[in-house]
Amino acid sequence: MAIKFLDLKKQYLDIKGEIETAISNVVESSAFVGGSEVSAFGEEFSEFLGGSVRTLGVANGTDALEIAIESLALPKDSVVLVPANTFAASAEAVVRNGLRVQFVDCGADYTMDLADLESKITEQTSAILAVHLYGQSARIEEILEIAKEKNLRVIEDCAQAHEAKFKGQCVGTFGDIATFSFYPGKNLGAYGDGGAIVSRDSVLLRKCEEIAHHGGLKKYEHRIVGRNSRLDNLQAAILRVKLRHLAAWNTRRRKVAKLYFEGFKDCDSIILPEVKDSCFCVWHLFVIRIKNRDAVMTYLKQKGIEYGLHYPIALPNCPAFSHQSYVVESSTPNASAWQEEILSLPMGEHLIDEEVKEVIEAVKDAVCG
Template sequence: MSSTNETIRFVDLVAQYHRYKDELSAAISDTLEATAFIGGPALGRFEKGFAALCGTQHCVGVGNGTDAIFLALKALGVGPGDEVITACNTFIATSEAVTMAGAKPVFVDVDDDTALMDVSKLEAAITPATKAIIPVHLYGQLVPMAEVMAVAKKHDLFVIEDSAQAHAAIEGGVRAGATGHAGCFSFYPGKNLGAYGDAGGVVTNDLELAEKVRMLANHGRADKFGHVMEGVNSRLDGLQAAILEVKLRHLETWTAERQAAAKRYDALLADIPQVRLPKVRAEGAHVFHLYVIRCPDRDGLRAFLGERNIQTGIHYPVPLHLLKAYEHQGNGPGTFPVAEKMAEEIVSLPISPEITEAQQIRVAEAIREFMSRSEK
C-alpha cells in the first residue's frame, strides 16, 4: 500500500526522469558537444519520427502548441474577417491562437458524456465568415473526426486538429492529427510526450502547407537572408528536440501504461454512485492524458484529497465564453449549458505512466471515504 504521507503527484515527471535518466543525459550531452542548439540533426530525426508515428508525411517542430495552431491557421490563409469554430471547454491557447491570426473564435457546446465538441452543434455555428473548425481532442480522446470532416467538406472549411492532449490516440487506424488539413501538438513538459520546456509541432500530408509553416516559424525565411514573407520566431530548439527524440521511443509503452491505469481507476471507482467515470468512445481513441471524473461536491473532494497529499486538477474550471477575455462576445451564463454544468463537477485525478497500483488504490479509498462521509 502507498504510504499516506507520500505525495501522489498529479504527473510524476521526477519518476519519469529517473526511469530514463541515462538516455536523456546522453542526448543532452551530445547536443551540447555539437552546439546544435538551433536546428541540428536531432530536430530532423524527431520530426521524421513523429510524422511516422502520426501517419503523416510531414512534421514541423515549432516553439509551442499555441504557435502550432497559430502557424497552421496563418499558413492556411485564415485571418481578419474570418471565423473559426472550436469547443468552449478547452484551454485558452486554442482560441487565443485564432485571435493571434486575426480571426474570431466562435464557440460551440460539448457532449455531456465525453466532454468533446458536440459535432451536432457545428452547422448552427457556421456563417458566411466561417473559414475553419478546430476540433479539440480533449483529455486525450479523439473527437469523431469522420463527422467533423463531413461538415467541413459540405461547407468547404479547413480542419485543424488540436491534438495537444492526444499524442498517439488512434481510431480506425488513423492517429490524432492525421485526418484534418493539419494537426497541432504541444510538447509541454506535462503532456503525454513532453519536452523539458516549451515545444510544439504541426503535422500534415500537404507539402506546401508544411513548407509555409516552416518559413512562418523562422521569420519567413526561404534561406538565411531570403525572407519571402514576414513570420515569427517559433523554432523547436535542438535541446528540446533531442529530449523529445528520446521520449518518442517510449511513447507507445507510456500510452499502454496510461490506458492500463485508466482501466484500474474504472474498476476501483465503479461502485461509487456519486462518481461519474469518463466515457471512452472507442478502444484506442483515448490515451488518457487526463483521467477526469465528475461528482457533485467537486471542491470538497479536492480539498479532502489535498489534505491526504493527493494532487488533483480541474480542466477547466471556467468555460472560455465566461472568461473576462471573451466577455465582449456577449455569451453569458446559460449560453453553453453542458460545458457550464461540467465545469462545476469535473476533477482530474493523478495519472501518468509511472503511477502505481498502490497509489491508485489509495486515491480510490480516499474518494470512497469522502463520499461516505458526505452521505452522513
C-alpha cells in the same frame, strides 16, 4: 502516502542514462538551433503518427496553432468554431489571427458536441478547430464530413493526444493541418517548451516553415513577414529519447484508467468519462464529475493526493472571451455547468496500482461516504 498528479522527476530517473547521453551529444556538437536532432525528430515523429504526414518543429503548442491557422489564410473576420472546453491557447490562436471565435459545447466525452457544432455553422464560418481533449479523439470522422459538406477547413489541436487514435489512425493525420504541444507535462513532453505542426499537405507545411523562420526557407530570404518559432536541438534530442518510451507510457496510462473505471463502477455519484468505441484514448487526463467537489478536494488534500481542474473556467466565461468583438455570442450550457463539477485525478505512468487504489478509496470515501 502522498500521491503525485504528475511525476516528471521519476520519469527522468527511469531514463536518466539515455537523456544525459542525448543532452551531452548536443552540447558537444554545439549545434543548438536547427541541428540534426530537429530533423531526425521530425522524421521519427511523422513515422510514429503512421507516416502519412510531415512534421515541422516549432517553439510551443500555442505558436504551432497560431502558425497553422495563419497558413490557411482564412478570410479576415471569418468565424472559427472552437470547443468551449479546452485550454485558452486554442481560442487565442484564432483571435491572434484576426479571426472570430464561436464556442461549441462539449458532449459527454468532453470533445465537441456534433449537434451544437452543426447548429452554429453560418455563412461566416471558415474553419473548425477540433481539439482532441484529455487524450481522447474528437468525433473527427463526422467533423470531417460536416466540414466537407460546408466547405470548411479543419485544424486538429493534438496538444493532449500524442498517439491517440480514431479507428486505428493517429489523430493529427485527419484534418488539413494539426498541431502538438511538447510542454513538459504532456504525454510527450520536452524539458522546456516545444511544439510541432504536422500535415499531409507539403505546400501548407512549407508556408508554416516560412512563417516560423522569418518569412523564408533560406537565411536572409524574407519572402513574407514571418516570425521566429523553432524547436531547438536540445529539446528535439530529449523528445527523440522520450518518443521511444511513449507507447509504453501510454499503455500504462490506459491500465491506470482501467483501474479507475473498475474502482468507480459501483459509485453512481461519480460520473466517469465517456469513451467512444472507435477511440484509442491515451488518457492525458482522467476527469470525473462530482457534485460535492469542494468537499472532495479538501479530503484529497488532507490525504496528500494531488488533483487538478481542467478547466476551472470554461473559455466562454473567461473575461478574454466573453462579450468581446472577436467572440460570436453563443451558449455552451454543458461546459458552463461542468466547470463546477470536473475533477482531474492523478494520471501517468508514474502511478503504481496501490496508489491508484488509494485514490479510488479516498474519492469514494469523500463522495459516497
